[in-house]
Amino acid sequence: MPDKLNIVPFVSVDHMMKLVLHIGIERFLVELAGYIEADFRRWEIFDKSPRVASHSSEGVIELMPISDGDIYSFKYVNGHPRNRREGRQTVTAFGLLADVHSGYPVLLSEMTILTALRTAATSAVAAKHLASADADCMAIIGNGAQAEFQALAFKAVLGVRRLRLYDIDHAATEKCRRNLAGMGFEITACNSAEEAVEGARIVTTVTADKQKATILNDNMIGAGVHLNAVGGDCPGKTELHRDILLRSDIVVEYAPQTRIEGEIQQLAADYPVSELWQVIAGLAPGRRNADQITLFDSVGFAIEDFSALRYVRDQLAGTGLYEPLDMLADPDEPRDLFGMLLRAQLA
Numbered sequence: 001m002p003d004k005l006n007i008v009p010f011v012s013v014d015h016m017m018k019l020v021l022h023i024g025i026e027r028f029l030v031e032l033a034g035y036i037e038a039d040f041r042r043w044e045i046f047d048k049s050p051r052v053a054s055h056s057s058e059g060v061i062e063l064m065p066i067s068d069g070d071i072y073s074f075k076y077v078n079g080h081p082r083n084r085r086e087g088r089q090t091v092t093a094f095g096l097l098a099d100v101h102s103g104y105p106v107l108l109s110e111m112t113i114l115t116a117l118r119t120a121a122t123s124a125v126a127a128k129h130l131a132s133a134d135a136d137c138m139a140i141i142g143n144g145a146q147a148e149f150q151a152l153a154f155k156a157v158l159g160v161r162r163l164r165l166y167d168i169d170h171a172a173t174e175k176c177r178r179n180l181a182g183m184g185f186e187i188t189a190c191n192s193a194e195e196a197v198e199g200a201r202i203v204t205t206v207t208a209d210k211q212k213a214t215i216l217n218d219n220m221i222g223a224g225v226h227l228n229a230v231g232g233d234c235p236g237k238t239e240l241h242r243d244i245l246l247r248s249d250i251v252v253e254y255a256p257q258t259r260i261e262g263e264i265q266q267l268a269a270d271y272p273v274s275e276l277w278q279v280i281a282g283l284a285p286g287r288r289n290a291d292q293i294t295l296f297d298s299v300g301f302a303i304e305d306f307s308a309l310r311y312v313r314d315q316l317a318g319t320g321l322y323e324p325l326d327m328l329a330d331p332d333e334p335r336d337l338f339g340m341l342l343r344a345q346l347a
């Protein structure tokens with residue numbers, strides 16, 4: 001890693017892909033899940049706030065800051081469901097890790113790939129505490145950019161081996177099936193969401209549409225199912241029928257944010273939910289019995305990006321998989337910023 005204070009390591013998309021493949025995707029997901037779980041255990045020491053969102057008719061741009069008192073991080077992320085039609089990603093992101101004591105950035109990174117990895121790892125951590133221990137069949141409804149990451153995290157962390165895929169666009173399901181071929185799954189492509197949930201003990205919804213959608217109806221979810229609802233993550237953007245929520249034990253990341261953005265925006269502001277950190281710490285129940293329906297109402301919280309950036313920073317040493325960025329002005333005399341500018345003119 002660079003030893004000059006003004007040089008910040010930057011992990012490009014190319015370097016991130018090489019890092020993930022160098023570590024191995026499943027090992028990366030398992031180790032990242034470990035970092036995420038460890039940071040959720042330290043939940044109470046974090047300086048937390050709901051993300052700062054700027055909404056438009058097309059989508060949302062968000063800033064997600066957090067600090068543990070030693071390290072600060074933020075992520076810039078967008079969500080634009082219609083982007084795909086113009087050949088762009090629905091979700092793109094980059095993020096930064098900084099030293100709280102000097103305020104200096106210590107890592108700048110692409111986070112489009114890293115967000116897919118951390119979202120999947122977080123879902124798997126939640127399911128570890130909420131799904132039946134013997135659940136090995138998962139339905140994935142919405143087979144876009146996030147889907148394969150979800151599948152692999154559930155395989156690596158929970159041992160899910162059977163997938164039932166459904167997307168309104170059959171080409172997305174075929175893409176997903178093709179990408180996951182040879183990775184140890186038994187895959188069934190389904191023609192409807194109803195067909196996809198048949199026999200699945202875990203149901204992941206990860207669709208993108210800026211509206212109140214009903215991807216799952218109440219009669220589609222039987223006793224004992226764990227729901228991993230990932231796609232509803234904005235005001236006015238949900239995936240589950242309200243009646244499912246009323247039958248579920250609901251776990252969220254950070255209630256003040258999820259009440260604005262998650263499936264629970266459909267419920268009263270004081271509707272009882274547990275936070276994931278409480279379940280991990282044993283302060284709130286996870287799965288209590290075989291019939292219980294559990295719901296992880298995922299919207300994505302800053303602590304997961306903090307964990308992901310921390311994990312990447314820890315893996316970088318010795319790999320050379322970063323570019324040194326001349327990002328911070330560093331005059332010989334700290335107060336002579338202007339003199340440094342003048343000397344550059346003469347050079």
Ligand SMILES: NC(=O)c1ccc[n+]([C@@H]2O[C@H](COP(=O)([O-])OP(=O)(O)OC[C@H]3O[C@@H](n4cnc5c(N)ncnc54)[C@H](O)[C@@H]3O)[C@@H](O)[C@H]2O)c1
Nearest residue numbers: 090119142144145146167168172206207208231298299300
């Ligand atoms: N909770 C989180 O932390 C988190 C993180 C990343 C992304 N997301 C959200 O997850 C969603 C998916 O993201 P992505 O990057 O995979 O998007 P994407 O656009 O690549 O894929 C979405 C897929 O959903 C499908 N779809 C849309 N409506 C559907 C329906 N009614 N039934 C079945 N399939 C349907 C689309 O055809 C598409 O293939 C987005 O809404 C995004 O905002 C949440």
